[in-house]
Amino acid sequence: MPQGRPLAVPDDGLTTRARRNAPLLAVHTGAGKGKSTAAFGMALRAWNQGFDIAVFQFVKSAKWKVGEEAAFRQLGRLHDEHGVGGPVEWHKMGAGWSWSRKAGTDDDHAAAAADGWAEIARRLAQERHDFYVLDEFTYPLKWGWIDLDEVIATLTSRPGTQHVVITGRDAPQPLLDAADLVTEMTKVKHPMDVGRKGQKGIEW
Amino acid sequence: MPQGRPLAVPDDGLTTRARRNAPLLAVHTGAGKGKSTAAFGMALRAWNQGFDIAVFQFVKSAKWKVGEEAAFRQLGRLHDEHGVGGPVEWHKMGAGWSWSRKAGTDDDHAAAAADGWAEIARRLAQERHDFYVLDEFTYPLKWGWIDLDEVIATLTSRPGTQHVVITGRDAPQPLLDAADLVTEMTKVKHPMDVGRKGQKGIEW
Numbered sequence: 001m002p003q004g005r006p007l008a009v010p011d012d013g014l015t016t017r018a019r020r021n022a023p024l025l026a027v028h029t030g031a032g033k034g035k036s037t038a039a040f041g042m043a044l045r046a047w048n049q050g051f052d053i054a055v056f057q058f059v060k061s062a063k064w065k066v067g068e069e070a071a072f073r074q075l076g077r078l079h080d081e082h083g084v085g086g087p088v089e090w091h092k093m094g095a096g097w098s099w100s101r102k103a104g105t106d107d108d109h110a111a112a113a114a115d116g117w118a119e120i121a122r123r124l125a126q127e128r129h130d131f132y133v134l135d136e137f138t139y140p141l142k143w144g145w146i147d148l149d150e151v152i153a154t155l156t157s158r159p160g161t162q163h164v165v166i167t168g169r170d171a172p173q174p175l176l177d178a179a180d181l182v183t184e185m186t187k188v189k190h191p192m193d194v195g196r197k198g199q200k201g202i203e204w
Numbered sequence: 205m206p207q208g209r210p211l212a213v214p215d216d217g218l219t220t221r222a223r224r225n226a227p228l229l230a231v232h233t234g235a236g237k238g239k240s241t242a243a244f245g246m247a248l249r250a251w252n253q254g255f256d257i258a259v260f261q262f263v264k265s266a267k268w269k270v271g272e273e274a275a276f277r278q279l280g281r282l283h284d285e286h287g288v289g290g291p292v293e294w295h296k297m298g299a300g301w302s303w304s305r306k307a308g309t310d311d312d313h314a315a316a317a318a319d320g321w322a323e324i325a326r327r328l329a330q331e332r333h334d335f336y337v338l339d340e341f342t343y344p345l346k347w348g349w350i351d352l353d354e355v356i357a358t359l360t361s362r363p364g365t366q367h368v369v370i371t372g373r374d375a376p377q378p379l380l381d382a383a384d385l386v387t388e389m390t391k392v393k394h395p396m397d398v399g400r401k402g403q404k405g406i407e408w
Contacts, residue, residue: 034238191226
């Protein structure tokens with residue numbers, strides 16, 4: 001349990017209040033479970049504070065995240081209809097980005113990924129949301145579909161107090177260096193190793 | 205991404221369907237962030253499938269989980285008033301267990317923890333819920349407030365298809381041995397190490 005007592009107080013001239021409002025870049029990586037799940041748990045907390053939430057899923061198939069998507073759409077409805085929590089947007093590359101007609105087709109995943117990132121960069125520049133989840137974003141970085149240097153430059157120079165959480169295995173070192181919070185999820189034991197199948201309410 | 209293809213098919217005489225419905229015991233441990241957050245993310249997915257959710261928080265101060273609690277109370281309302289998702293119960297040791305008048309006082313944390321576990325054991329026997337989060341449950345185990353052998357025996361013999369997720373540092377080895385899924389959250393980098401403070405919408 002964090003006790004709110006930092007191990008060191010940096011000599012950065014910032015007030016405690018400024019430090020408390022500093023925008024967070026978090027990375028959840030490693031081969032274990034819970035990377036995306038913990039990111040969505042963070043988004044739940046942010047939603048409760050009235051933050052504007054945007055999720056971008058960088059995967060072809062969104063099969064394993066339908067539960068979270070459905071739950072967050074309900075939370076977004078609670079905001080829109082009852083003024084509870086914050087607004088929620090949920091965008092999926094696998095289904096073709098909602099803002100785009102051209103990209104996100106079956107033909108060109110690399111172009112779709114690049115298009116997704118370009119839109120995120122535009123939104124960061126506009127300070128459009130308070131809390132971004134870039135789910136499985138490490139894969140298009142790893143595959144060279146999106147330029148890592150540009151991503152780092154855009155993230156580290158983003159204006160305002162926009163929080164960004166990035167998930168996926170094999171996060172590149174420069175991204176870890178740029179992040180404020182890095183957690184590695186390590187697989188100790190997994191039921192699929194002993195022949196168990198994915199389960200309703202657990203895996204999706 | 206799990207592909208749904210187990211590495212081995214066990215010789216347990218179970219059908220795929222039976223294995224798919226097998227109750228899961230998951231443990232999130234380690235010194236990193238995201239143990240509870242990922243558990244609540246799992247609960248979100250279970251809620252979306254209409255599962256009956258019960259959260260038991262084994263901490264004196266619930267300061268850091270108020271965001272999740274508020275969000276899950278909203279989700280529970282969505283179920284009760286609109287028939288969406290599943291019902292939600294949220295119990296806190298820190299505030300005195302809601303079902304108990306005697307335990308949970310400021311005086312005796314060990315008795316309150318034991319009372320909490322006794323109630324969970326009763327509910328497991330009754331198959332009262334579908335998905336249990338035992339948040340920070342490793343600490344009363346570690347401190348000897350709750351008997352580990354009895355916990356293992358109760359969990360491994362629980363009837364039906366009740367899923368249980370336990371969080372906290374230093375999970376004891378017998379609990380890991382009994383679990384189906386164990387994930388260790390490892391701290392790679394944490395903003396408090398460099399003097400940053402807990403943040404609204406991030407830490408609570």
